[in-house]
Amino acid sequence: MSEKVIEMTGTILSVKNLSKHFIIKNNVFSQKKIINAVNDISFDILPNESMGLIGESGSGKSTTANLVLRLLEPTRGEIMLFGKNIADINYKEMRILRKDIQIIFQHTFSALDPKMTVDELLKEPLIIHNIVPVQELDKEVDRLLNMVGLPAGEKIKFPQQLSGGQNQRVIIARAIATRPKIIVCDEPVSSLDVSVQGQILNLLIKLKEELNLTYLFISHDLKVVRLMCEKTAVMHEGKIVEIGKSSEVLFNPKHEYTRKLLDAEL
Amino acid sequence: MKKPLIKVKDLKVSFYNNNKAVEVIRGFDIDVWEGEIVGILGESGSGKTVSSTSILHMMEKNEGIITSGEILYNKKDLATLSEKQMNTIRGRKIAYVFQNPAQALSPYKKIGRQFKNLLKNHNLKYSSAAVQSALEEVGIKDAETVLNMYPFQLSGGQNQRIMIALSIITKPDLLIADEPTSSIDTSLIKKVLDLFRDINKKYNMSMIIITHDFNVAKYICNRLVIMYGGLVVETGDINSILNNPLHPYTEELIKCAYSLDNYKDSLYSLEGAPPTPYEFKDECPFYSRCKIREDECRQAIPYMKEIEGRQVRCLKR
Amino acid sequence: MKRPNFSLILGSVLLALILIIMLFPQLFSGKSPYTLEQLRFLVVDDKLEIELAPHPPSDDFPLGSDDYGRDIYSRIIYGTRLTISLGILIALGRFLLAVPMALSAGFGNETSKSIIKQFNTVFSAIPAILISIIVLSLDFFSGLNKSASILSFVVVLSIVGWANIGDVIHERVTLINKQSFITAETAIGKRKLKIATENVIPHLAPELIVLFFMEIARALSMLMQLGIFSIFIGNLKIIIDSDNGTLVFANVSFEPEWASMLGSSRNMLHAAPWALLYPALAFFISVLAFNLFGEGLRSSMQKKDSAVIPFIRKLISFNLIKSFKTSATSAKIKLAVFIILLGGIIAVQSIFSNAKYNFEIENPVDLRSEQAIISTVEADEAAEAIIDKMKELNIEPLYEEGYMQEYDIDKTCINTAQSFVIHSGNTSLEFEANKDYSFISTGSFNYTAPVYDASKDDLYSLSEFSKFDDKFVMINKSYYSDSYINYILSQIDLYSSAKGVFLYTREDREIENYILNRSDDMFILNISNTLSDTIKDNIDENITVSAEIKNLGTSGNNLIGIYHGEGALAEEAILIGMRYNYLDKDGKDILNFNLELMRRLCISFENKRSIIFLFVDGTLNPIQNGIYALAQDFPYTSSKVNVFIDLTGLNSADFDEVAFSSAQAPFTRQFAWSVAHQLESSFEKERIETAELATVYSNGEYIFTEDPEKNTLFWERGIATIVINTEKGGSRHNISDIGRILLEVINKNNY
Structure with missing residues (x-):
């Protein structure tokens, strides 16, 4: 009942009974092995209510991120993006909807084509989704770079000429280029240096407010989730074991596994 | 009571790329005493991994060359030893635990075979009891089954433990672990670090732990070496560094690391990025990001000062 | 520290040499590769010696000659263009099949995946060379001309050989696709095709270029193997002997091409090892050149600062000329692209080299007269x-x-008017000149006479000519030889006063004759079978034959x-x-x-x-x-x-x-x-x-x-x-x- 109400009031992303099974077959003779990477999970993300997804590696959080972006094909379940089920639409339809849901990657160096300049990288989403007229492309690229705090002069550079933090800014600029409502952040700072992590998190917080963004924030770092998200879901072995307000889940956990995670913090 | 085990003095390492020499390590000094756990802490590009691999001459593709400095161990200068002589030390006297299990474990050999090969290389006798006890020591219960498995059949955490077991089976004097926690889950970090500490206690084995995480360092290390821009910028025991950092970089880094814990309006962060080896100049490496910098910091690379038994590379202290 | 890239240097030198030979073979050999010299006359110790081909290496034949006395050296030089082009074309054909297939397989197309797999399985079980031999030795292929033969070689060798390279490329594409920047491109909503062309191919291309050179080497060695089995382009079987009723064929190719040189001289290993050795050496050197160049290119591209990929991306975004001028592309890559382009052009050109001539008569000479006959x-x-x-x-x-x-001719004439009429009762049947009848011998006469049908007579035992007098004699030519007909005609002319002779034959032959031998008192006509039948039907009727003639001169020019x-x-x-x-x-x-x-x-x-x-x-x-x-x-x-x-x-x-x-x-x-x-x-x-x-x-x-x-x-x-x-x-x-x-x-x- 309560879920219905939320949907009426306009969830951004609503996931229902989503599952992803991988079938592993090592060789001809071995038995098929089914891995339930994501097993029947449901959650809703409301506007301005960023959700953190925590768990160990292998708990299915990255798979979930890839599923809601349709970078992986779900085995079953619904993924409602603004009330439209994107779980079973084709590649072409999804391509157009990608404008509204974007992703920020963990590995800053491998998520950008190493042989494209920053300028080319940023123009790509603008051209694909026809965000601005062609003659304003350069202006828009400068504006995006400014928003993520990169000097406009950096746009002639290639990713490997930039530092990890700068690359992450390019990735973020690329993600916000299409004016998405929701951005999936897949461990956005875990590959960055301690001294730079803060810059990126500050930037994400700033953009969240300025652009009215909602994040699905995947991290193994509980502190970061505490900071970024209003809501937290804990995943364990493909299932969401606990979901609720961050203040509840991360300070007063109900589930045994969540407690274990909190205890393990250094 | 305590004796120094290994002493590295002013080590410099250069890499060759397209006929151009690039100095990656400009000054690396470290003393490790018997039974001590020393942390090397630094950001990416600071030279922490290269400096520790160069102790064992394990630079990538032999492109790196020790250009000066000495590594005193057991009355020998490791910097001048031949590859053949190094083989008797590498893995036997000084063991190295890689960041990624894939680097260290051969994917096509069963775990048991890997133990056998290692022992054979060092002319040690293989005894399944010893291997099993080593495995049990690192927390692998069903040792016999595991010995008959391939690395890919085991989880990342298990492989990590096997690597540690492989390193300690020869009972080395020194164990160097490169980011031992970065490829495992948060929930396991504590356990792995506990394991290291147990081994340290049990065999009085000295350790060098390379990390970028203050929490890890705080949890396990006795002493800390902070690196920046290919240089050691500060050394000292862990508590005094955390409570009273001398080098401005250390100070800023600690502020960054703990700003998540006491978040107000925004996170504390350092602007700019650390210099890459191509950008190294003869000045204080932290000059561009430093808040207390002065012109004299640009004159030359600052020397190491000794303050209250701690060392710091800063003119302003 | 840096080692010079020996394989690249050596490979480029050899390739450059091959390229120059391909372009200007005449610089290297003054001798025609086609010239045959089966017999040589040598003066040794003041004695004439006759030497039969194959000739061993000597001053005249630096590398000896083959069985037909063709110079091996110039055949190798002139054969470079065809052989290497063929290798390039086969590699190109294989890539045309393999790259799209591998790309679509790399993007998850199951059909493409299984096609690559099946082809690989089939051709690893049955050697590709075997299938090529079987297919290409079919009579159909050995009878083709040069272009069709090249085309069929390229097609067959591409089909049997592409899967191997397709598998390698597929693997590479899969690897590239696993990188997260490809996922990132998908996530911003890029089309798969665009990802393939703009993100995958640029990363694949350095490898592709390397593989391409390697593939040329592979194709060449396959051509060599086929050559040994006497399978080469423009293969022609000629009968060299038909002793004892058995036809003995020899495989000959008249195009200078290395594989054919191997194939046609493989039986002469003991008699003339040079005929086999040097073409094989040519193959060996060029296979080596392409392999070395590919290897060298690969190692120079693997350097981190290689500018290959941005260059290729620009290439693909159709800024070729601009990027060639502006980008900091290394000379090696320019060289590689240049070689590929040039090789391709030469290869295509060597097949379609028949520059089409337009043949139109531009300014026809104004010839006033309607006829021009000798001696007029x-x-x-x-x-x-x-x-x-x-x-x-x-x-x-x-x-x-x-x-x-100027030369003399016999007195001749042409008819200017003629008629042939059968008076059948009240009607008269007229016939058409040069269709129903034609004159062999003529004059200006107008004769009306009945016909004597001599087709039933035995003209060999002819004794009485008077029955022909004042009649037209009709003879069936098919009973007699040409010379006997001539004899009979002269006899009739001599001994009778026949008005003329009609010759017909059972087989229908076109009747056409314009210029005639003159006769003073008798017509000799060829008549058609229809006409001869009509005459037989009206055997008792009179026939009128008339002709006007014009005499021609007695000399031609x-x-x-x-x-x-x-x-x-x-x-x-x-x-x-x-x-x-x-x-x-x-x-x-x-x-x-x-x-x-x-x-x-x-x-x-x-x-x-x-x-x-x-x-x-x-x-x-x-x-x-x-x-x-x-x-x-x-x-x-x-x-x-x-x-x-x-x-x-x-x-x-x-x-x-x-x-x-x-x-x-x-x-x-x-x-x-x-x-x-x-x-x-x-x-x-x-x-x-x-x-x-x-x-x-x-x-x-x-x-x-x-x-x-x-x-x-x-x-x-x-x-x-x-x-x-x-x-x-x-x-x-x-x-x-x-x-x-x-x-x-x-x-x-x-x-």
């Missing part, structure tokens, strides 16, 4: 027009006295001029024989065609050999043909004439098929053989049907074409002759097609 004023006018044209084109006379060669070639081969000549007599508009067109052909041969290209243009008089009647006179007094050294192309038999401007004979351009007459061979394949390519001119056995010897005038120069002067005839009837082709083909072929053999 009109013929003189035509001759004058031809001579004017020759002078205009700087064609010099061959005889001291001028372009004309051949016109001969020479257009001098330039260079070392100028002494050698090509003789082109054409006609200038004509009877109607069609014949006039042919004369204009001949003149245009002469003009085009003089101006279209730089002639290495001289060309002798011969306009033959008297071509309308075999016995007046000027060729006999020419054969008696040929004004040029016969042995220097490489070939005589006889176009005097072009009887119609529009035709369906060409009657062709190269029987007098035997294999031993290499230049003529080659021209004939190429003419034949050009006809085939242009879909012009050819009919071989019949060979007849007469007086104890074979005459290669029925018409003796067509082989006079061959038998009398030893000049290799190619005959091209056209006959009336049909309009599928025009004579200008022949002109175009001749221009092409003569230019192609202009070395």
Whole structure:
């Protein structure tokens, strides 16, 4: 009942009974092995209510991120993006909807084509989704770079000429280029240096407010989730074991596994 | 009571790329005493991994060359030893635990075979009891089954433990672990670090732990070496560094690391990025990001000062 | 620290050398790869020694010669272009199949995946070479001409060989696709095709370039293996022996190409190892060159600062020229791209090198008269027009006295009016000249007489001629030999006062004759079978035969001029024989065609050999043909004439098929053989049907074409002759097609 109400009031992303099974077959003779990477999970993300997804590696959080972006094909379940089920639409339809849901990657160096300049990288989403007229492309690229705090002069550079933090800014600029409502952040700072992590998190917080963004924030770092998200879901072995307000889940956990995670913090 | 085990003095390492020499390590000094756990802490590009691999001459593709400095161990200068002589030390006297299990474990050999090969290389006798006890020591219960498995059949955490077991089976004097926690889950970090500490206690084995995480360092290390821009910028025991950092970089880094814990309006962060080896100049490496910098910091690379038994590379202290 | 990239340096040097040889083979070898020298005469110790091919390496033959006495060295040099091009084309064909397939498989297309897998499985179980041998040795493939043969080789070897490379590329694509920047591109909503072209291919391309060079090497070694099994392009089986009723074939290729050199000399390993060794060495060196270059390229590209990928991306975004100028692309890559482009161009060009000549008659000579028959004023006018044209084109006379060669002919005439009427009761049946009947011998007469049907008589035992008196005698020619018919005719003329003789034969033959031997008191006619039947039906009726004649002169004029070639081969000549007599508009067109052909041969290209243009008089009647006179007094050294192309038999401007004979351009007459061979394949390519001119056995010897005038120069002067005839009837082709083909072929053999 309560879920219905939320949907009426306009969830951004609503996931229902989503599952992803991988079938592993090592060789001809071995038995098929089914891995339930994501097993029947449901959650809703409301506007301005960023959700953190925590768990160990292998708990299915990255798979979930890839599923809601349709970078992986779900085995079953619904993924409602603004009330439209994107779980079973084709590649072409999804391509157009990608404008509204974007992703920020963990590995800053491998998520950008190493042989494209920053300028080319940023123009790509603008051209694909026809965000601005062609003659304003350069202006828009400068504006995006400014928003993520990169000097406009950096746009002639290639990713490997930039530092990890700068690359992450390019990735973020690329993600916000299409004016998405929701951005999936897949461990956005875990590959960055301690001294730079803060810059990126500050930037994400700033953009969240300025652009009215909602994040699905995947991290193994509980502190970061505490900071970024209003809501937290804990995943364990493909299932969401606990979901609720961050203040509840991360300070007063109900589930045994969540407690274990909190205890393990250094 | 305590004796120094290994002493590295002013080590410099250069890499060759397209006929151009690039100095990656400009000054690396470290003393490790018997039974001590020393942390090397630094950001990416600071030279922490290269400096520790160069102790064992394990630079990538032999492109790196020790250009000066000495590594005193057991009355020998490791910097001048031949590859053949190094083989008797590498893995036997000084063991190295890689960041990624894939680097260290051969994917096509069963775990048991890997133990056998290692022992054979060092002319040690293989005894399944010893291997099993080593495995049990690192927390692998069903040792016999595991010995008959391939690395890919085991989880990342298990492989990590096997690597540690492989390193300690020869009972080395020194164990160097490169980011031992970065490829495992948060929930396991504590356990792995506990394991290291147990081994340290049990065999009085000295350790060098390379990390970028203050929490890890705080949890396990006795002493800390902070690196920046290919240089050691500060050394000292862990508590005094955390409570009273001398080098401005250390100070800023600690502020960054703990700003998540006491978040107000925004996170504390350092602007700019650390210099890459191509950008190294003869000045204080932290000059561009430093808040207390002065012109004299640009004159030359600052020397190491000794303050209250701690060392710091800063003119302003 | 840095080691020089030896494989790249050595590979580039070798490839550059190969490239130069491909482009300018003449720089390296002055000798023609086609020249045959089966016998050599050497003077050793003042004694003449005769040496039979294959000749061992010597000053004349640096690497020896093959079985036919062809120089191995120049065959290797001239064969480079064809062999390497073939290798490049096969590699290209394989890539054209493999790259799209691998890309689509890499993007998850199951069909493509399984096709690659199946092909790989099949061709790893059955060696590709075996399948190639089986397929390519089918008769269908061995009978193809050069271009079709190249095409079929490329197709077959591409199909059997692409899967291997496809698998490698597929693996690479899968690897690239696993990188997270590809996921990132998907996440911003990029099309798969665009991801493939803009993100995958640029990362794949350095590898592709390397693989391409390696693949050329693989293709070349496959060609070598096929060569050993006598499978090579332009393969031709010729009968070398038919002893004991068994046909013995030899595999010969007349194109210089390495694989064929291996294939045709593999049996001579002991007798002439050089014939096998050097082509194999050529293969070895070029395989090595391509492999080294590929390896070197790979290692130089693996450097981190290599600018290859941005360059390729620009290449793909169609900024080729701009990026070539501006980007900091390394010289090596430019070199690689350049080599590929150039190689491709040469490869394509070597197949389709027949630059098409347009053959149109631009300024037809205005010939006033409607007919030009030997020994008439009109013929003189035509001759004058031809001579004017020759002078205009700087064609010099061959005889001291001028372009004309005068010769005597028998007294002849032509009919100006004629009729043949059967008076059947009150009606009279009229017949058409040159259709139902034609005159062999004529005069200005008007005879009306009954017919004596001699077809039932035995003319061998003829004793009484009086029964023929004042009658027309009808004889069935098919019972008697030609010479006996001549004898009978002379007997009838001598012993009877018959008004005329009608000859008919059971087989239907076209009746056509214009220029006639004169007879003073008797008609001799050929009549058709229909007419002979009609006559038999009306055997008792009178027939009226009448004719008016015009007498012709007693001399003909051949016109001969020479257009001098330039260079070392100028002494050698090509003789082109054409006609200038004509009877109607069609014949006039042919004369204009001949003149245009002469003009085009003089101006279209730089002639290495001289060309002798011969306009033959008297071509309308075999016995007046000027060729006999020419054969008696040929004004040029016969042995220097490489070939005589006889176009005097072009009887119609529009035709369906060409009657062709190269029987007098035997294999031993290499230049003529080659021209004939190429003419034949050009006809085939242009879909012009050819009919071989019949060979007849007469007086104890074979005459290669029925018409003796067509082989006079061959038998009398030893000049290799190619005959091209056209006959009336049909309009599928025009004579200008022949002109175009001749221009092409003569230019192609202009070395």
